[in-house]
Amino acid sequence: xxxxxxxxxxxxxxxxxxxxxxxxxxxxxxxxxxxxxxxxxxxxxxxxxxxxxxxxxxxxxxxxxxxxxxxxxxxxxxxxxxxxxxxxxxxxxxxxxxxxxxxxxxxxxxxxxxxxxxxx
Amino acid sequence: xxxxxxxxxxxxxxxxxxxxxxxxxxxxxxxxxxxxxxxxxxxxxxxxxxxxxxxxxxxxxxxxxxxxxxxxxxxxxxxxxxxxxxx
Numbered sequence: 001x002x003x004x005x006x007x008x009x010x011x012x013x014x015x016x017x018x019x020x021x022x023x024x025x026x027x028x029x030x031x032x033x034x035x036x037x038x039x040x041x042x043x044x045x046x047x048x049x050x051x052x053x054x055x056x057x058x059x060x061x062x063x064x065x066x067x068x069x070x071x072x073x074x075x076x077x078x079x080x081x082x083x084x085x086x087x088x089x090x091x092x093x094x095x096x097x098x099x100x101x102x103x104x105x106x107x108x109x110x111x112x113x114x115x116x117x118x119x120x
Numbered sequence: 121x122x123x124x125x126x127x128x129x130x131x132x133x134x135x136x137x138x139x140x141x142x143x144x145x146x147x148x149x150x151x152x153x154x155x156x157x158x159x160x161x162x163x164x165x166x167x168x169x170x171x172x173x174x175x176x177x178x179x180x181x182x183x184x185x186x187x188x189x190x191x192x193x194x195x196x197x198x199x200x201x202x203x204x205x206x207x
Binding site: 007009046048049050052058060062087089091094096097099100104 | 150151153154155157192194195196197198199200201203
């Protein structure tokens with residue numbers, strides 16, 4: 001069981017309910033296929049750095065989960081089939097990333113996330 | 121006699137003794153988060169291009185991770201691919 005992290009960007013045209021429903025659909029795909037969701041983080045509407053599909057904002061959602069590797073291709077096919085998803089990114093997390101996410105979840109970077117560590 | 125002033129053909133290098141260091145090694149940062157766009161801004165110029173190691177002082181190991189993180193951030197629309205006046 002690898003640990004993964006996936007970010008999806010949904011179209012900003014959805015109502016809040018529709019967006020929640022889309023997200024619930026993907027979480028269901030994960031849990032039905034034997035994945036275990038570690039955390040979910042909804043960033044809500046954000047401005048994009050450049051237009052994607054002629055839209056300047058997007059509805060971001062991040063899911064961290066543990067799953068067998070075969071699930072990823074299934075999940076990404078679902079993303080591609082769904083017209084509400086503008087962009088997605090799935091990443092396998094290494095041990096440092098997992099540790100970092102743990103730390104972030106426990107609120108270690110709440111002051112100004114991470115930037116104050118790196119003295120410019 | 122020739123004038124006493126010393127003249128240089130090229131301007132002498134004024135050596136500023138700021139030693140470059142890798143901020144990740146120094147601060148023990150092991151993971152570079154692609155979701156933290158503000159932090160990644162330190163490693164791109166105002167066109168959004170990744171800065172070379174000779175300017176940032178990042179070690180090779182982390183430069184690879186920085187470029188990976190910047191590319192991921194671009195993909196999910198947190199950083200632009202091309203722009204002007206990013207900073």
